[in-house]
Structure formats: C-alpha cells, structure tokens
Amino acid sequence: MGNVHNLSLVWLRRDLRLDDNVALSRATQESRHVALVFVFDTKILNALKSKSDMRVTFIHDTLVELDQELRQRGSRLIVLYGDPSVEVPKLVQDLNAQALYFNEDYEPYAKLRDAKVKKAVEALGVKATATKDHVVFSGSEVNKADGSPYKMFTPYKNAWLKKLRPNDYAKHEVKKNIFCPDKYLRKFAKLPTLDEMGFKPSRLLSGSVQAGRKSALTQLEDWTFNLKNYGRTRDFPSLVNGTSGLSVHLRFGTISIRECVRACAIKPNEGARVWLSELIWRDFYQMILDRFPHVAKSAFKPEYDKIKWRGSNAHFKAWCEGRTGFPIVDAGMRQLNETGWMHNRVRMITASFLVKDLLVDWKLGEKYFAEKLLDFELASNNGGWQWCASTGCDAQPYFRIF
Structure with a gap:
C-alpha cells in the first residue's frame, strides 16, 4: 500500500455520498482509518435570503441519511458550523489526522476558501490532497492544440469525446x-438541527x-x-419523465x-x-468558470457590460412573481x-423573455x-443566462428571441 496514514480526514462538500467518491476512495486506499466531516459554511448560509431555503433542507436531510449509513458501519459523520478555513484545520489537529482529502470545487469563492484551508493544514505538517470528482474533465484537461481553452461548445465537445476513455468514468471503489x-468521534460535533442553525424545514x-x-x-x-x-422528450415541459430529474x-x-x-x-442509444451531450455542456460551463472566473461578476464578452438596460423595476418584479401576462413565462x-x-x-424561455423582451439586465x-433554484450551480446558471442574453461564449445571436 506504500505510505499509509494512520488517520485521514475527508472533507465533504458537494460530494455527499460514500460511493464512487474520488477523495474518499483515495483516502481509504492510503489510510488505516478515515473520518468524514461536513462544515455548514456560515459565509454561504448567512448570505441566503430565506431561512426556509430548500437547499439547506436538502443538504440537512442528506447528511442525516449519510450519518445513518456511517453508523451502520460503526462510525459517524462529524458536522461543524462555521468558517471552514478555521474549523477544518482545527479538526485536523483535534483528531491528530495525518492527511486531509477533499474534492475540487471550481467556483471563485470555493477556490479561495480551499486554498486557505490547504495552506493552514499544511502549516501543521499535514498533507492536503485535492482530487477531481465533480466533473469528468477539469478546466485544464480539454484544450486547443496550442493549450488555450475552448470558447465554443462544439469543438470542445468533439475534443472531450475524443479524449474520453472508459477509465475516465470508471467507478472509484471505497x-x-x-x-x-x-467511540473516537463522539466528542466531536454532531449534526445540528435546522432550528439550531436558525433555519426552518422546508418541503x-x-x-x-x-x-x-x-x-x-x-x-x-x-x-x-x-x-x-430523451432526444424526443426533453423539450416538452409537460412530460413528467422527459428529463432525468438528476x-x-x-x-x-x-x-x-x-x-x-x-x-x-x-x-x-x-x-x-x-x-x-448535455452532461458535456455541464463540464464546458465548469471549464469556462474555472478558466474565465470574471464571468461570475460580468459578461464573458466585456463589451456587453456597457449595455444600458431600459427595463423597469416594475417589469422585473412582475417577471419574478409570474405576472407578465405571458402564460408559459408566468407558469x-x-x-x-x-x-x-x-x-x-x-x-x-423565461430568461430570454426577461432580457430580450423586457430589456432587463440578465x-x-x-x-x-440563484436564490430560488434547488439545483443552483454557479457555472451552469451563469452559462445559461449568458447564453440567453447573448453575452457569453458560444451564445445565441443577439437578435434571437427564444
């Protein structure tokens, strides 16, 4: 097995499972014992507008299931609440862990946070290892011949497919x-209730x-x-099983x-x-966010930041509340x-209507x-909006109204 750590800590974030988890798989291959921690990041929680946010309930319910699964295996999940750059290094010390493992996250805030955690942990003399798990290919793995990133989806997709091998999607055994x-983890923090975190359960x-x-x-x-x-059903919103729901x-x-x-x-088939192809779009937008982080705050094409949007606050409010008078948009x-x-x-449809018809800033x-979607992911949400607004990479023509 080579160098084996007596105890390693796996920091879970957007990888809430015990199976086919790269960081966890790597830790179990290189350690005698593995402990798992999830940190409710207060910087993220404090920024949420609703105390009944469905995403917090989803995470909490998932952690309950995860903890139960670990207890069936004679362990338990450590759950902390606070600043991960403080909580994770402290836990590494308290556990006397020899290594920290976590999966990469490509969002700007996450990259800064993870760098702080890695630096703090390594200052303790503890090895910190980040692994690729959230995507098939990370931002630097699919490039043009000159090493630069793709800005158009179709060439990216062709290169992605050409690069793909069975090992790229093989299961990572844990x-x-x-x-x-x-018995060694009981003294550490347990999963708090939603009430204890200041949130209310949501259906x-x-x-x-x-x-x-x-x-x-x-x-x-x-x-x-x-x-x-899927090719025939994906564009019909009325069909219950037309899309994956995943x-x-x-x-x-x-x-x-x-x-x-x-x-x-x-x-x-x-x-x-x-x-x-849709899953490749997901990798594509993750790559765009990773290689062009400015898109998180501005248009991919800087010249479109100069647009003077004429839409009114009243129009935006009506759109938010589903009161535009256009049935598909309102529904x-x-x-x-x-x-x-x-x-x-x-x-x-709703995004194009807001930008192209109501002339409201995308x-x-x-x-x-971002506030409302249960499946909100910065890369995909930003990429989709910039596509509809014609401000992004490989976007629809500016004159197209969806």
Whole structure:
C-alpha cells in the first residue's frame, strides 16, 4: 500500500455520498482509518435570503441519511458550523489526522476558501490532497492544440469525446471497513438541527426530488428506462419523465457524474447520446468558470457590460412573481417560486423573455434564479443566462428571441 496514514480526514462538500467518491476512495486506499466531516459554511448560509431555503433542507436531510449509513458501519459523520478555513484545520489537529482529502470545487469563492484551508493544514505538517470528482474533465484537461481553452461548445465537445476513455468514468471503489470507529468521534460535533442553525424545514416540492443517495440511485435507475426517448422528450415541459430529474443530485453530489456517463455507455442509444451531450455542456460551463472566473461578476464578452438596460423595476418584479401576462413565462416563474425547479426549456424561455423582451439586465435574472433554484450551480446558471442574453461564449445571436 506504500505510505499509509494512520488517520485521514475527508472533507465533504458537494460530494455527499460514500460511493464512487474520488477523495474518499483515495483516502481509504492510503489510510488505516478515515473520518468524514461536513462544515455548514456560515459565509454561504448567512448570505441566503430565506431561512426556509430548500437547499439547506436538502443538504440537512442528506447528511442525516449519510450519518445513518456511517453508523451502520460503526462510525459517524462529524458536522461543524462555521468558517471552514478555521474549523477544518482545527479538526485536523483535534483528531491528530495525518492527511486531509477533499474534492475540487471550481467556483471563485470555493477556490479561495480551499486554498486557505490547504495552506493552514499544511502549516501543521499535514498533507492536503485535492482530487477531481465533480466533473469528468477539469478546466485544464480539454484544450486547443496550442493549450488555450475552448470558447465554443462544439469543438470542445468533439475534443472531450475524443479524449474520453472508459477509465475516465470508471467507478472509484471505497473500502468498506476502514471508517474511524464511533467511540473516537463522539466528542466531536454532531449534526445540528435546522432550528439550531436558525433555519426552518422546508418541503422539497420539485417533482419527485427527495434528498439523499437512495433517492438519487432510484431516480437514475428509473431514468435509464426513459433515456432512449430523451432526444424526443426533453423539450416538452409537460412530460413528467422527459428529463432525468438528476440535476440537484449532481449539484450536491448524491450521485456522481461518472455514474451518469456510465448509464450512457451501458445503453448507447440516441437518447443516451443526446443526454451525454448535455452532461458535456455541464463540464464546458465548469471549464469556462474555472478558466474565465470574471464571468461570475460580468459578461464573458466585456463589451456587453456597457449595455444600458431600459427595463423597469416594475417589469422585473412582475417577471419574478409570474405576472407578465405571458402564460408559459408566468407558469415557469410560479413553478420556480413554489418548487425550486423549472424545466430547462422553460428556463431558456423565461430568461430570454426577461432580457430580450423586457430589456432587463440578465444579471438580475441570474441572481434571482440563484436564490430560488434547488439545483443552483454557479457555472451552469451563469452559462445559461449568458447564453440567453447573448453575452457569453458560444451564445445565441443577439437578435434571437427564444
């Protein structure tokens, strides 16, 4: 096994599962014992507008399931509340851990946070290892011949597919009997209730979405039966099983991107080919955010930051509340407000309507979706909005009204 750590700590974030988890797999291969921690990041929580945010409930419910699974294996989940750059290094010391493992996150805030944690942990003489898990290929792995990043999706997709090998989506095995015994972890923080964190439980109303790994696997299994029809059904919001319903599970890592790609490889039909293309869009937008972080605050094309938007606050408010008088737009916005979910086709319609018809700044719409979407992911949300607003890379023509 080579160099073996007596005890390693795995820091979970957007990878809330014990299976096919790269950081956890690596830790179990290189350690005698492994402990797991999740930190409720107060900087993120304090920025949320609603104390009934569905995402907090989703995470909390998932952690409850994860803790139960660990207890069945004789361990438990450590859950902390605070600043990860303080809490994680402190826990490393308290556990006397010899190594820290975590999966990479490509959002600007996360990259700064993770760098602080890594620096603090390594200052203690402890090895900190970040691994790729959230994407198939990271931002620097699919490049043009000259090493520069792609800015157009189709050439990126072709290069992505050319690079793909079975090993890229193979399962990362996690050893089962290596989790730190419960008796050594009891003195550390337990999972707080939502009330203790200042939040209220919310009902997860977005269709059949339920929190946790079990729900994710059930959803994926059900989806494989409908996958063959995806190319024909994906653009019809009225169809219950027209899309996978897995976006929130990919967002929080209750399912891995590799499991989704494997589903496409197992049944390589036309529907699987189209769905794989959508998964590649996800990698593409993660790459754009990683290589061009300015998009998080401004247009991909700087010249579009100079647009003087003529839309009114009244129009924006009506759009937010689903009171524009356009049925498909209003239905989509009301569904978003009530359930935290909206069909991708309707997301494009509502976004295009706000920008191209009401002439409201796309950044306002992007922010509103960020507050409401259960499956909110900065890269995909930003990429989608800039595509609709014609301000992003490989965006629709400015004159197109969706």
